[in-house]
Amino acid sequence: MSSFATLVIAGLATGAIYALIAIGFALLxxxxxxxxxxxxxxxxxxxxxxxxxxxxGLPYWAAALITFVxxxxxxxxxxxxxxxxxxxxxxxxxLAMATMALAIFLKESVKDLYSAEAYPFPSLVPPVNVxxxxxxxxxxxxxxxVVALVTxxxxxxxxDHTTTGRQMQATAQNPTVARILGIPVERMIMLxxxxxxxxxxxxxxxxxxxxxxxxxxxxxxxxxxFVAAIIGGFNQLRGAIVGGFLLGVIDNLAAAYVSTQYRAAxxxxxxxxxxxxxxxxxxxxxxxxxx
Amino acid sequence: xxxxxxTAAVASAAVLLAGGAARAEMKIxxxxxxxxxxxxxxxxxxxGAELAIAEINAKGGVLGQKIAMSCADTQxxxxxxxxxxxxxxxxxxxxxxxxxxxGSIKVTAQxxxxxxxxxxxxxxxxxxxxxxxxxxxxxxxxxxxSMPKIAAYMANDLKAxxxxxxxxxxxxGKGGRDTIIKQLTARGVKIAGDxxxxxxxxxxxxxxxxxxxxxxxxxxxxxxEEESARILKEIQKAGxxxxxxxxxxxxxxxxxxxxxxxxxxVRGHVGLSADAPIDPIRKFRKDFMAKYNYIPDxxxxxxxxxxxxxxAGTEKMGKLDSKGLAGALKGLSISAAKQPGMLMxxxxxxxxxxxxxxxxxxxxxxxxxxxxTLPPLKK
Numbered sequence: 001m002s003s004f005a006t007l008v009i010a011g012l013a014t015g016a017i018y019a020l021i022a023i024g025f026a027l028l029x030x031x032x033x034x035x036x037x038x039x040x041x042x043x044x045x046x047x048x049x050x051x052x053x054x055x056x057g058l059p060y061w062a063a064a065l066i067t068f069v070x071x072x073x074x075x076x077x078x079x080x081x082x083x084x085x086x087x088x089x090x091x092x093x094x095l096a097m098a099t100m101a102l103a104i105f106l107k108e109s110v111k112d113l114y115s116a117e118a119y120p121f122p123s124l125v126p127p128v129n130v131x132x133x134x135x136x137x138x139x140x141x142x143x144x145x146v147v148a149l150v151t152x153x154x155x156x157x158x159x160d161h162t163t164t165g166r167q168m169q170a171t172a173q174n175p176t177v178a179r180i181l182g183i184p185v186e187r188m189i190m191l192x193x194x195x196x197x198x199x200x201x202x203x204x205x206x207x208x209x210x211x212x213x214x215x216x217x218x219x220x221x222x223x224x225x226f227v228a229a230i231i232g233g234f235n236q237l238r239g240a241i242v243g244g245f246l247l248g249v250i251d252n253l254a255a256a257y258v259s260t261q262y263r264a265a266x267x268x269x270x271x272x273x274x275x276x277x278x279x280x281x282x283x284x285x286x287x288x289x290x291x
Numbered sequence: 292x293x294x295x296x297x298t299a300a301v302a303s304a305a306v307l308l309a310g311g312a313a314r315a316e317m318k319i320x321x322x323x324x325x326x327x328x329x330x331x332x333x334x335x336x337x338x339g340a341e342l343a344i345a346e347i348n349a350k351g352g353v354l355g356q357k358i359a360m361s362c363a364d365t366q367x368x369x370x371x372x373x374x375x376x377x378x379x380x381x382x383x384x385x386x387x388x389x390x391x392x393x394g395s396i397k398v399t400a401q402x403x404x405x406x407x408x409x410x411x412x413x414x415x416x417x418x419x420x421x422x423x424x425x426x427x428x429x430x431x432x433x434x435x436x437s438m439p440k441i442a443a444y445m446a447n448d449l450k451a452x453x454x455x456x457x458x459x460x461x462x463x464g465k466g467g468r469d470t471i472i473k474q475l476t477a478r479g480v481k482i483a484g485d486x487x488x489x490x491x492x493x494x495x496x497x498x499x500x501x502x503x504x505x506x507x508x509x510x511x512x513x514x515x516e517e518e519s520a521r522i523l524k525e526i527q528k529a530g531x532x533x534x535x536x537x538x539x540x541x542x543x544x545x546x547x548x549x550x551x552x553x554x555x556x557v558r559g560h561v562g563l564s565a566d567a568p569i570d571p572i573r574k575f576r577k578d579f580m581a582k583y584n585y586i587p588d589x590x591x592x593x594x595x596x597x598x599x600x601x602x603a604g605t606e607k608m609g610k611l612d613s614k615g616l617a618g619a620l621k622g623l624s625i626s627a628a629k630q631p632g633m634l635m636x637x638x639x640x641x642x643x644x645x646x647x648x649x650x651x652x653x654x655x656x657x658x659x660x661x662x663x664t665l666p667p668l669k670k
Contacts, residue, residue: 003500006529010496116330118517120549127553129530139529210524211493212517212549216327220493233448255497260487263497 005135007252011139015248020203021042021225022232022240024196029234030172031192034084035096038103039200040222042075046204047108047121047213048114060122068201070181076197103218108134110191110215123209144206151202152241155195159237168192222252231274233284241285316359317403317554317611318343318354319601320379322399322484323389323413323594328491330543331516332391332590336413337362339594340388340581343632353602356611360388360598369395373402380406385613389607391590393419394462400424409604409616411597415539416466420642426617428600428643429595431539432562434470436644440665441538441560442474444651445509449534455484455507457522458496459514464488467513468540475511483507492518495525500648502531509534511538518590520549527553534558542659544588557654558662563589563596564650566659571627571634591626592634599632600625600639617643638667 021039029032035068036042046067053063083102095282129136159165170178171188179185203221211217225248232243247267254266280286315458321340322356344358352358363379365372372395378403379387387403391395391413403410404424411428417435420427445451454475458468464487472482484505488498501523502510510526510533512519519541526535527550537559540546544565547554561567565576565587575595579587587595604609604620612619624638637647651663 003504007497007500010494010500014494014496111326116326118331118520118549120520120551127527129528136530140528172408178502189295210521212520214517216491216494252494252497255494256500260489264489265315 003110003256006137007256008249009137009145011249011252012245013138013144013164013248014252015228015245017203017207017221017244018225018228018248019241019244020148020151020199020206021221022229022244023152024199025229026037026234026240027196027199031168031189032080032084032088033092033095034088035099036196037096037099037222037226038106038154038218039225040218040220041103042071042197042200042218043204043207043221044213044215044218045075046071046201047208047217048110050205051119051121051213052114054122058073064201064205067205068198071197071201072233074197075200076194077190079197080193103222107215107218110173114215116215118212121208122204127201131145138211140209146242147202147206151199152209155199156237164188164191164256174202176257227271230281231267232269233281235285236281236283239281239283245280246282306500315655317356317385317601317605318382318387319358319360319388319598320376320382320384321360321362321388322365322372322375322379323362324367324392324395325362325364327365328515328517329367329392331366331588332413333364333367333389333427335545335588335590336389336594336597336602338392339579339587339591339596340598342579342582343574343595343598345582346632347598347602353605354611358598361566363393365390365392367392367395373398376402380408384408384614385611386601386616388601389413389595390593392461392463396427397422397462398455400427403427404609406549407614407617409601409613409620413597414463416462417589418462418466420644428617428620428639429645430596430600431589431645432649433644434467434538434648436668437538437560437562437649438467438470438474439668440649441536442478442480444560445475445511445536446478446480448651449509449536451480451508451509451534453481453483453505453507454536455486455502455505455510457484457486457488457490457502457510457512459490459518460487461490463515464490464513471511471538488518488522489492489639490515490518490641493521495522495635496529498522499525499529499531502526503529507533509536512537514540515548516531516540516543516545518553519546519668520554521542523550523553523557534594537564539589542654543590544586544659547654547657547659551602551657554654555656559652560649560665561589561652561659561661562649563592564652564659565589565592566652567650568664569635569660571631574631599630599634603630603633636667638669 049067049070050063053066087098125139167183168188171185228247229240230245233239255263323336350358363375376399386409393414396414404426456462468515535557539561577619603625608619625633646667649665650661
């Protein structure tokens with residue numbers, strides 16, 4: 001039982017990271033029909049921003065602050081202005097392909113400019129255990145779950161209980177009507193990209209102490225979060241959240257109780273089942289397109 | 292007038308050719324894991340080889356010929372490695388250095404063997420030198436030689452009765468797993484857990500939970516560097532207090548750097564260690580750190596030894612004979628007193644396997660400390 005609880009908690013921690021990244025997928029899709037296949041690399045890159053800053057002698061908190069600013073500029077504003085805006089005119093598929101190219105560019109750039117090796121990354125909390133109801137639980141896992149939950153609650157509150165949040169939702173639902181109603185649609189879309197940048201930095205700071213900072217670390221994360229977003233429902237934030245947590249837990253339990261070798265296949269089996277029997281995702285809503 | 296130009300041209304060509312001959316180089320093709328999951332391995336391997344080449348060239352080269360090495364990146368992908376080896380062989384190298392990953396060597400060794408070009412490798416899988424290929428020479432112990440030493444340590448020194456084995460599911464890991472289980476079982480040690488993990492795996496929470504459930508009294512970990520660091524951190528997080536034993540990789544400097552405090556207490560056998568209390572190794576470590584500003588690992592020593600092995604074989608022949616090099620090396624005993632670049636006395640057998648001293652070590656306060664020097668198997 002103790003082992004099962006430990007596995008579930010570890011899975012929730014991994015799932016919390018997936019959820020943060022998956023929300024980014026959902027946000028960008030809703031705001032601007034962008035499927036960002038560089039989302040995994042967006043999580044990898046901030047770790048290197050922080051490493052460079054710490055290498056210059058800055059303390060962790062200052063490095064993290066600089067990372068947030070750099071990510072907001074590069075992975076938020078510049079990503080939208082320089083890649084999404086010009087490519088979106090040509091449709092969703094060319095944009096998706098452009099983000100794939102961006103993913104390769106980011107990966108290779110880090111490899112060439114920094115290193116192909118893995119690097120250690122400081123953790124928010126020390127690597128100790130705490131006793132929770134008789135089960136030894138890693139403080140690091142607890143910290144990840146708590147930080148991710150606080151972030152998710154704050155984001156949900158922003159979207160549901162503030163004027164800006166409602167304007168963002170209106171923009172996502174129908175930009176034309178939102179524009180008629182006087183909502184600054186462009187600014188709302190930009191805000192979505194900035195929120196995504198903040199989310200990937202949080203995910204990066206949480207996951208890199210475990211996965212290590214490496215140019216290729218975004219591959220696994222990006223794929224897992226993409227699958228999580230589809231399982232949960234690409235067009236619903238709560239879907240992405242549930243999908244992320246679900247995937248993290250299932251992945252861990254599958255590795256422990258089914259097979260380590262086939263652990264990567266289990267989420268894909270679930271993905272196939274969801275696509276076959278509930279294509280809109282577990283919490284997604286059906287979208288109809290006319291031709 | 293035309294005759295004058297023609298004479299001058301012929302004379303110039305003759306001078307150029309003569310100069311070219313004087314500048315003839317010993318071309319070594321290095322094929323290593325410079326990116327992908329084995330990036331740390333390949334980077335160290337290449338750096339060690341480059342240090343050896345710089346030293347040798349500074350002293351006039353091998354038999355008066357300077358060494359020139361080009362290094363290609365396998366991306367830790369056996370398919371890419373095979374293509375690169377073929378490309379390297381097309382350029383008619385004197386010898387091929389690398390790859391390091393056994394999985395890559397398995398698919399490339401046939402090519403170097405068919406071409407009759409000596410292939411000095413960094414791989415440790417037992418089967419590599421048992422495939423009947425004539426041109427493979429190791430730079431480190433094969434698993435069939437190192438695992439008996441670590442199994443003896445676990446059974447006799449550690450008094451372990453139930454050991455869990457965690458291994459990476461590729462040629463390197465499978466070879467190590469098969470050999471250590473055979474060796475432990477032969478010594479009456481029970482295998483309490485047999486856990487396979489995947490190359491480049493990032494999340495080890497489930498594996499450590501399974502490890503906890505095995506009730507083993509010691510754990511043998513046989514993974515690559517990054518994965519080793521990740522599982523050590525996960526074991527630390529899980530509060531698992533068992534002796535963690537490894538073979539060379541687990542005590543690697545990069546693992547210690549990546550795992551931080553989680554590496555403390557790790558023990559095991561190391562065939563090559565820059566921390567060994569041996570003067571030529573101390574000098575190697577110092578020179579390496581002066582050149583690259585970081586502590587070399589065993590892969591850096593493999594690259595370094597690889598170049599000096601080629602040098603030793605060539606000097607034994609007294610000529611640059613690419614086809615004869617492997618034959619010259621097999622059965623050769625090289626004394627570190629005569630060839631300081633070999634770092635330790637070594638004997639190469641007819642399969643290309645090595646025999647030399649090795650070490651037991653423990654990680655303490657982020658540093659590897661050699662606790663015992665083990666003699667060669669055939670003293």
